[in-house]
Amino acid sequence: xxxxxxxxxxxxxxxxxxxxxxxxxxxxxxxxxxxxxxxxxxxxxxxxxxxxxxxxxxxxxxxxxxxxxxxxxxxxxxxxxxxxxxxxxxxxxxxxxxxxxxxxxxxxxxxxxxxxxxxxxxxxxxxxxxxxxxxxxxxxxxxxxxxxxxxxxxxxxxxxxxxxxxxxxxxxxxxxxxxxxxxxxxxxxxxxxxxxxxxxxxxxxxxxxxxxxxxxx
Amino acid sequence: xxxxxxxxxxxxxxxxxxxxxxxxxxxxxxxxxxxxxxxxxxxxxxxxxxxxxxxxxxxxxxxxxxxxxxxxxxxxxxxxxxxxxxxxxxxxxxxxxxxxxxxxxxxxxxxxxxxxxxxxxxxxxxxxxxxxxxxxxxxxxxxxxxxxxxxxxxxxxxxxxxxxxxxxxxxxxxxxxxxxxxxxxxxxxxxxxxxxxxxxxxxxxxxxxxxxxxxxx
Numbered sequence: 076x077x078x079x080x081x082x083x084x085x086x087x088x089x090x091x092x093x094x095x096x097x098x099x100x101x102x103x104x105x106x107x108x109x110x111x112x113x114x115x116x117x118x119x120x121x122x123x124x125x126x127x128x129x130x131x132x133x134x135x136x137x138x139x140x141x142x143x144x145x146x147x148x149x150x151x152x153x154x155x156x157x158x159x160x161x162x163x164x165x166x167x168x169x170x171x172x173x174x175x176x177x178x179x180x181x182x183x184x185x186x187x188x189x190x191x192x193x194x195x196x197x198x199x200x201x202x203x204x205x206x207x208x209x210x211x212x213x214x215x216x217x218x219x220x221x222x223x224x225x226x227x228x229x230x231x232x233x234x235x236x237x238x239x240x241x242x243x244x245x246x247x248x249x250x251x252x253x254x255x256x257x258x259x260x261x262x263x264x265x266x267x268x269x270x271x272x273x274x275x276x277x278x279x280x281x282x283x284x285x286x287x288x289x290x291x292x
Numbered sequence: 293x294x295x296x297x298x299x300x301x302x303x304x305x306x307x308x309x310x311x312x313x314x315x316x317x318x319x320x321x322x323x324x325x326x327x328x329x330x331x332x333x334x335x336x337x338x339x340x341x342x343x344x345x346x347x348x349x350x351x352x353x354x355x356x357x358x359x360x361x362x363x364x365x366x367x368x369x370x371x372x373x374x375x376x377x378x379x380x381x382x383x384x385x386x387x388x389x390x391x392x393x394x395x396x397x398x399x400x401x402x403x404x405x406x407x408x409x410x411x412x413x414x415x416x417x418x419x420x421x422x423x424x425x426x427x428x429x430x431x432x433x434x435x436x437x438x439x440x441x442x443x444x445x446x447x448x449x450x451x452x453x454x455x456x457x458x459x460x461x462x463x464x465x466x467x468x469x470x471x472x473x474x475x476x477x478x479x480x481x482x483x484x485x486x487x488x489x490x491x492x493x494x495x496x497x498x499x500x501x502x503x504x505x506x507x508x509x
Contacts (some may be wrong), residue, residue, distance in 0.1 A: 115341035124332035267484035
C-alpha cells in the first residue's frame with residue numbers, strides 16, 4: 076500500500092480542510108490507539124451506527140459485526156459501511172463561544188465489509204482485538220474453540236478509502252477577541268484506568284496480571 | 293413524552309436483548325454524560341459516520357451538523373440519521389478469550405434531523421452544548437453574534453425512536469471455565485481531565501476559572 080492515501084470525493088476533508096490527514100502512518104497510529112469504533116450501515120434507507128470493538132491487522136480492520144452481519148446473510152459481495160474511530164484529546168476554550176472546539180483525532184474508513192469465515196483469519200482478528208487491548212492476555216486466557224469461532228461474527232474492511240482529521244493546539248479566536256479578559260486554553264482529556272475489580276468468583280490466590288494491575292495504553 | 297419508549301423494529305436490542313433499556317430517565321442520563329456523538333447518514337447508498345458535539349434540550353438532541361447539513365440543502369423534510377452516544381466503563385476480562393467484553397452504556401436515536409434556523413433555538417442549542425461541557429462558561433465568554441449564528445449549522449433530532457444498551461458487572465464465563473487458574477474481573481475505564489493549558493496569548497493575570505482548573509464530569 077502507498078504511504079499516502081489519495082483522498083477521494085468521499086474521504087477528502089471538506090470542512091476545515093487544514094485538519095485533513097492522509098498519511099497512512101498517522102491514520103494507523105490513531106486506529107491502534109482506539110479500541111471502540113462506530114460502524115455505520117444502512118438498511119432500507121435507515122442509517123444505523125453501532126459501537127463495537129475492533130483491531131487492525133496490516134491494511135485492514137476487523138470488527139465484531141453481530142448487528143451488521145444480520146444484513147450480510149445474503150450479501151456475499153459485502154455491505155457498504157463507514158467505520159469511524161474518534162479519540163478526544165481536549166476541550167478548547169476560546170474567548171468567544173463560537174470558537175470553542177475539541178482537540179481530537181478521528182479516522183473515517185469507507186468501503187465494503189465482508190464476513191470473515193476462515194477460522195485462521197478469525198483467530199488472527201480475535202488475537203488482534205485482544206492483544207491490542209490487553210497485551211499478553213491471549214496466552215493466559217482459554218483460547219477460542221471451534222464452536223466459539225463459529226458463533227463469532229467478524230467483519231473485515233480493507234483500508235483503501237480512509238482519511239483522518241486532527242485538531243490540536245490552542246483556541247483560534249477572532250483578532251478583536253484576544254483583548255477580552257477571558258481565560259482561554261485547553262483542558263486535556265484522556266482515558267484513565269482504575270484499580271482492577273476482581274470477579275467475586277476469582278480465587279484470591281490468583282494475582283492480578285501486570286497488564287490489569289497497572290493498565291496503560 | 294411517556295417515561296418508557298416502546299422499542300420499534302429499529303430500536304429493539306436484538307443481540308443480547310437483556311442489555312436493552314427503554315426508560316427515558318436512563319437514556320437521558322447517558323446522553324447527558326456524553327458530549328461527543330457519532331452521526332450516521334447515507335448519501336447515494338454510502339453511509340457516513342461523523343463525530344460531533346451535541347447537547348440535549350428536553351426531548352430532542354441538537355448537534356453540530358456541518359457534514360450532514362451539506363446534504364440538507366434541498367431537503368426541507370430533513371435527513372434520516374442515526375445518532376449514537378457511547379460511554380466506555382470497563383474492560384471485562386473473562387477466563388476465556390471468547391467471553392471478554394466491555395462494560396459500556398450506549399444510546400441509539402433514529403429519525404429525521406432538521407436544520408435549526410431560528411436564532412433563538414440556535415442560541416438555546418449552543419447554550420446546551422456549552423453549559424453541559426463547561427457550566428458557567430456561557431456567561432464568561434463572548435456570546436454568539438448574528439453573523440456567527442448564521443454560520444452555525446445545528447441539526448435537531450427529536451428523541452422519539454431511541455433505546456439504550458448497557459453492560460455492567462463481572463465477566464460471565466462458561467461453567468466449566470470457572471475452575472481455570474486465570475485472573476478474571478474488570479478494569480474500570482473513565483475519562484480524566486488534566487491541568488488546563490493556558491493559551492500563550494492569554495494574559496497570566498487572568499485566573500483559570502474553577503470549571504477549568506478542577507474539571508469534573
